[in-house]
Amino acid sequence: MFGDDARMHAQAPKMAFSMEAQSMDIHDIQRRRVVAGLLAGGGLLASGTTDASPPRRAHHAPSRVGIAVVGLGEYAAFVLERLASCRTAYPAALVTGSKDKARAIAARYGIPDAAIHGYDDYARLADDETIVAVHICLPVGLHAQHALKALAAGKHVLCEKPLAATAAEARALADAARDAGKVLMPAYRAWFSDAVQDALGRCREGTHGALASVDAHKGFHLRQPAGNWRFDPALSGGGCLTDIGIYSVQLQRWACGGLPRSVTAVAHRRPGDARFAQVESDIGWVAQFDGGVLATGSASWRYRLQNRLRLGFEQAWLDLDPATPAMGERMRLGLDGPNRVEELMFPLRDQVPRMYEAFADACMGRSAPPVAASEGIADLVMMEAIRQAAASGTTVALPAG
Numbered sequence: 001m002f003g004d005d006a007r008m009h010a011q012a013p014k015m016a017f018s019m020e021a022q023s024m025d026i027h028d029i030q031r032r033r034v035v036a037g038l039l040a041g042g043g044l045l046a047s048g049t050t051d052a053s054p055p056r057r058a059h060h061a062p063s064r065v066g067i068a069v070v071g072l073g074e075y076a077a078f079v080l081e082r083l084a085s086c087r088t089a090y091p092a093a094l095v096t097g098s099k100d101k102a103r104a105i106a107a108r109y110g111i112p113d114a115a116i117h118g119y120d121d122y123a124r125l126a127d128d129e130t131i132v133a134v135h136i137c138l139p140v141g142l143h144a145q146h147a148l149k150a151l152a153a154g155k156h157v158l159c160e161k162p163l164a165a166t167a168a169e170a171r172a173l174a175d176a177a178r179d180a181g182k183v184l185m186p187a188y189r190a191w192f193s194d195a196v197q198d199a200l201g202r203c204r205e206g207t208h209g210a211l212a213s214v215d216a217h218k219g220f221h222l223r224q225p226a227g228n229w230r231f232d233p234a235l236s237g238g239g240c241l242t243d244i245g246i247y248s249v250q251l252q253r254w255a256c257g258g259l260p261r262s263v264t265a266v267a268h269r270r271p272g273d274a275r276f277a278q279v280e281s282d283i284g285w286v287a288q289f290d291g292g293v294l295a296t297g298s299a300s301w302r303y304r305l306q307n308r309l310r311l312g313f314e315q316a317w318l319d320l321d322p323a324t325p326a327m328g329e330r331m332r333l334g335l336d337g338p339n340r341v342e343e344l345m346f347p348l349r350d351q352v353p354r355m356y357e358a359f360a361d362a363c364m365g366r367s368a369p370p371v372a373a374s375e376g377i378a379d380l381v382m383m384e385a386i387r388q389a390a391a392s393g394t395t396v397a398l399p400a401g
């Protein structure tokens, strides 16, 4: 199973999603009240790739955008299955340091041997016109250098979260993409969540009055052992904040429509666990956004499953719990007049194929990328402020604008 939410949800009951739900259009969303408990636990998760599931063949067609997946780890295995199911994109190539592993994956998706590349083969990628774009699924510290190589090879780039290890690297990437005339899109699948979009719409439209607070928390027991790249700051860019706190940072910024004015924070490295010698295992922050909106956030690699968002409006509260699952979305609304709690359920729709299809549209010039590179930069700016506040024990101010 793959990382982040899947790591979170590995312990949660799995529920395979139906093709019917998967194919529903956004306009067909039926909001239904559900019996409490249906989504109990950490949320729903599409069943991921298993060796027993039938292989899907992905073939070149002029209408489909060929994507090379770079780095064949756990998350790549999860997204490849979904990429192969897309209408407008398909896995055209693999870029890896492990060609034996890649050959088995290539066979599964009908990718020819000639389309298996090493990390130094970007010149060969440049020569292959069937590869229109890359999806970078490497350790965070390698995102920027590979994205730059891919842009130089004339490819559009979809890059896993966070966009780079630092905001400065991410800005350089965005500049390179602009100069090359290529799309650079952070692979923020949560943007493609119906429940998240519904919640953000209520913030924008003032449906429940002004927004006053945003609490976003995410944590789980990290199972990766010592030696994993996530514990090496040069490869990870940081600890749990960079890995999963980024989801809460995204949600807070999206809800508030910008960066905070100031941040205070505390970070902790769990003693006695060698994995956390150089990176935080837990972090918590309070941020103040324009209009006095107060945001509390936390990330932890040692909680039991936690993944939630609560928005406090003048006239209502709104809960997403889980907030950013790979799939499966439930919203609770606390409303006045009369005092009541409503529970809304959104159809099960896989975010990843929708993300690929939006990216493919952007590559083909059919629409702008729904997640701009500037979103990836802003998240890194806020995470750097949080980390600086935790390290200094002071409140860090961010520039307006």
Ligand code: NDP
Binding pocket: 002, 003, 004, 005, 071, 072, 073, 074, 075, 076, 095, 096, 097, 098, 101, 136, 137, 138, 139, 140, 142, 160, 161, 162, 187, 189, 229, 235, 243
């Ligand atoms: P893994 O450790 O499972 O895989 C990383 C892969 O990168 C490796 O399998 C390897 O592939 C390649 N690699 C190249 N150089 C190195 C190196 N020095 N050390 C380790 N691996 C290396 O990580 P994940 O798949 O969990 O994460 C990959 C990316 O995906 C990260 O950016 C992460 O933040 C993101 N992610 C996003 C999620 C989401 O929900 N959006 C969920 C989980 C992760 P090979 O053997 O082919 O060379």
